Amino acid sequence: MSLSFEQINESYMDILKELGNIGAGNAATSLSVMLNRRIDMSVPQARIVGFGDLESIIGPEDALVAAIYLEFTGDIQGTIMFVLSQDSAKNLLLLLIGCEMNPKGSDAFSELEISALQEVGNIVAGAYLGAVARFTNLTMKLSVPSFAFDMIGAVLSVPLIEFGQMSDKALFIETDFLNGGDSIKGDFLVIPDMESYSIILNALGVM
């Protein structure tokens, strides 16, 4: 059975938020260990967003971002995206590797930088899903990460199209990460497909 957006009520949203909390907590810890820095996270938001008001959530659709894209499959399926501004991505790389790999002021990312960012996405998403899997007893597998440095609307079109087949809205579980100095600010989006919501709620015994 698949839920429709009309059936997803407040208490379901609270459960999804809590699930986000558990996953993101684990993800923040893994990022913190990797960077040897304190990483704070916001309280996760579960939001249903209409395609028309995307801008109110993500800002202008043509804003430039570094995005790491992963898919998960298994008992539940969906997309994970780790989205960083260009500055945040460069600052993260600086902390991770300890030196600049590209000439200062260079717009694009080198192969090595992309590969490092993909690995960060992989570890953070793995930590997130690992926590969700332990909590729900569901099994899932993570894909190899992909990277894009492009307009946020364009990168988000990928998971949104998936929702578009059934609805004019999408459900996001969103968490912001930032380090103390605010030099790294990332947005972590988990977008399970529609069928997965009822499976999650079932697994938690609330449906």
Place this chain on the structure above:
Amino acid sequence: MSGVIKVGMADLNAIVSPGILTTLGLGSCVGIVFYDNKNKIGGMAHVMLPTSRIANGDKINEAKFADTAIEKLLELMISMGAKQTFITAKLAGGAQMFASRNGSNDVLKIGHKNVEQTLKILQEKNIKVVAQDTGSNYGRTIELYSESGLLLVKTIGHGVKEI
């Protein structure tokens, strides 16, 4: 200063010159642009999927699917005074934003299908596609200038094109 009208995702709109129609951050979605050069009427749709046949539910958003969006946009432009025989089309978008490394992932290739289906429908309707900037792996922002029918395609790191 003429106005700029923004067309969102799964949305469409049309204007009579002067003015600009724009849609931001086209990824795998396709921007379908119509222009009636005689009457200076421009239209734009930001479609996400090739066909409404896959939709379930009785009430669909026509602007979301290439087939229904084309019909609706034509209707809208004709109601504003355009003639179908004068209308030509330009297309942008339909990129594959992320490389698929897990074998065949249909979702990632939807951009290509969107473009293919759009071209097919336009051919059936006898609407000539005069320019297109589609495919590849990057996002596009487009602006249609309704005085001239010029379409500006802006990208990040892949230049700006007039088509």
